[in-house]
């Protein structure tokens with residue numbers, strides 16, 4: 001728990017991940033992929049620095065990146081892509097909702113339960 005007040009640093013670009021809605025770590029937490037007790041041991045990353053995850057976010061105001069190669073949507077099973085788009089977009093929208101409410105990263109942990 002030696003994180004400083006400036007928050008988590010992106011393991012790709014090294015910059016601060018200041019916004020909840022920019023955080024792949026919290027997105028993965030929302031999606032149930034990261035256990036709460038392991039959150040501070042997982043690498044943090046900007047969504048913009050993780051196009052393989054971000055390509056599944058299809059919502060207004062988000063610039064969905066195009067990914068080429070074996071992990072790009074065009075190389076993946078369409079049914080899998082559709083499932084991931086629905087799942088990841090839902091998680092992202094929850095993050096946006098928390099951000100709109102003015103939650104900070106630590107509050108996501110407390111608030112996530114009530115989001116059904």
Ligand SMILES: [Zn+2]
Pocket residue numbers: 010011012013014015045046048049
């Ligand atoms: Zn980054």
